Amino acid sequence: MHSVEYDTVYMCGDLNARIGNKQDCISLVDKIKTRKVLDKITNKHGDALLEFLLENKLCILNGRLNEKHDNY
Numbered sequence: 001m002h003s004v005e006y007d008t009v010y011m012c013g014d015l016n017a018r019i020g021n022k023q024d025c026i027s028l029v030d031k032i033k034t035r036k037v038l039d040k041i042t043n044k045h046g047d048a049l050l051e052f053l054l055e056n057k058l059c060i061l062n063g064r065l066n067e068k069h070d071n072y
Helices: 043-056
Strands: none
Touching: none
16 A cells, blocks of 8 residues: 655544644644634543544644634
């Protein structure tokens, strides 16, 4: 099996995942804007999503790009 690299990957949906204020990136390595957290609750789906994101060098965009659109 060949490894494939992509410049841009988007995964959409909430996946019933709640990550609260847990880190979704490696703060000392990744140079991205801090995420504004609106929901402080976490669950196991959120833990699984965070594990997936970190293993695949991905992050959550909600709360980072435009404050007018952070509530979804």
